[in-house]
Amino acid sequence: PRRIFSGIQPTGMIHLGNYLGAIVQWKKLQDDNEDVILELADLHSITLPQDPKTLSKNILEMTATLLACGINPDKVLLFQQSMVSTHSEISWLLGCICTMARLNHLPTFKEKSASLKDIPLGLYIYPVLQAADILAYKATHVPVGEDQFQHIQLTQDLAKMFNNRYGYCFPIPHAIVTDNDTSRLKSLRQPLKKMSKSDPDPKSRICLLDKPEDIAMKLKKAVTDFISEVTYDPENRPGVSNLLSIHSFLSNKTIDEICRESQGLNTGQYKTSVADAIIAHIQPIQKEYYSLLSDEKYLFQVLRNGAETAYEISHATLKEMKQKLGLEVLL
Ligand code: TYM
Numbered sequence: 463p464r465r466i467f468s469g470i471q472p473t474g475m476i477h478l479g480n481y482l483g484a485i486v487q488w489k490k491l492q493d494d495n496e497d498v499i500l501e502l503a504d505l506h507s508i509t510l511p512q513d514p515k516t517l518s519k520n521i522l523e524m525t526a527t528l529l530a531c532g533i534n535p536d537k538v539l540l541f542q543q544s545m546v547s548t549h550s551e552i553s554w555l556l557g558c559i560c561t562m563a564r565l566n567h568l569p570t571f572k573e574k575s576a577s578l579k580d581i582p583l584g585l586y587i588y589p590v591l592q593a594a595d596i597l598a599y600k601a602t603h604v605p606v607g608e609d610q611f612q613h614i615q616l617t618q619d620l621a622k623m624f625n626n627r628y629g630y631c632f633p634i635p636h637a638i639v640t641d642n643d644t645s646r647l648k649s650l651r652q653p654l655k656k657m658s659k660s661d662p663d664p665k666s667r668i669c670l671l672d673k674p675e676d677i678a679m680k681l682k683k684a685v686t687d688f689i690s691e692v693t694y695d696p697e698n699r700p701g702v703s704n705l706l707s708i709h710s711f712l713s714n715k716t717i718d719e720i721c722r723e724s725q726g727l728n729t730g731q732y733k734t735s736v737a738d739a740i741i742a743h744i745q746p747i748q749k750e751y752y753s754l755l756s757d758e759k760y761l762f763q764v765l766r767n768g769a770e771t772a773y774e775i776s777h778a779t780l781k782e783m784k785q786k787l788g789l790e791v792l793l
Pocket of ligand 1: 591
């Protein structure tokens with residue numbers, strides 16, 4: 463049987479990349495009655511400096527966001543990573559079989575550490591903690607956007623190494639990505655780069671909680687090119703093609719249909735239709751979000767309930783790993 467595991471950092475606001483690349487997939491798996499476990503990866507968030515008050519607020523806000531997007535805590539196991547101590551413990555055990563050479567190759571670390579003078583150790587071993595998250599639940603499938611691919615590969619390698627050295631413990635987990643462009647949504651300002659929470663330019667991304675007028679403004683400023691027709695050509699026209707991918711997904715129309723409908727429009731006029739489609743899709747989510755956020759006790763209760771079950775499952779794995787490693791005294 464499949465077991466699905468995925469996570470998201472409760473840092474900053476969710477953007478359309480997170481939404482289309484990950485959350486929409488999670489909801490679909492949930493609705494297909496798959497065994498889904500979702501985590502707010504707050505221990506990953508603190509690998510870069512966070513303001514404590516803001517982080518704590520973000521955790522509840524991310525919970526409300528996920529529920530507003532249709533994640534149902536009665537159907538999936540949703541929890542906050544730092545409430546479940548086994549993740550850190552398993553991370554240590556895996557850290558002892560992971561080589562530094564392997565971590566040096568990961569692009570996320572290279573990118574994030576490039577701008578830092580002093581690099582925290584946590585940022586370096588971040589992917590080991592992510593492997594611990596996944597393996598703690600013996601997950602078989604991990605729905606993520608393309609930027610997480612290499613982390614899943616590392617998880618596979620560590621699972622194989624552990625199995626080989628200490629005896630079979632983990633199934634090898636596989637990444638699930640959507641087969642359309644929503645697994646790698648691009649920045650609105652630099653369409654060769656991914657849409658990202660950490661881009662200093664807020665106009666580079668549409669956030670799920672953006673006001674309609676901001677969405678319209680960001681779309682107006684979205685970088686396209688000098689051809690005025692609306693055509694899909696990701697290689698030569700990444701800007702318009704990115705808009706078409708978003709539009710197609712949110713309106714349930716194929717890219718061909720949209721191109722046909724948009725004949726006669728120039729890209730400037732076309733951007734208004736994209737803005738309208740985005741606004742129509744996210745307005746009900748926003749309404750639900752603000753209503754959920756008014757009941758913080760409920761949100762906290764959801765996380766606490768989730769943590770209890772998560773601990774039970776992951777603790778069994780930790781115990782098995784410890785036995786295999788010889789950390790349990792046999793009398
Ligand atoms: P995070 O919080 O950066 O992103 C959450 C999810 O959103 C996807 N994503 C995108 N998808 C398409 N286009 C984009 N432009 C885009 N930007 C982000 C990400 O691929 C991700 O699926 N390390 C993880 C959190 C994590 C995790 C895990 C994930 C911790 N433990 C275990 C899976 C399994 C992260 O920082 O995601």
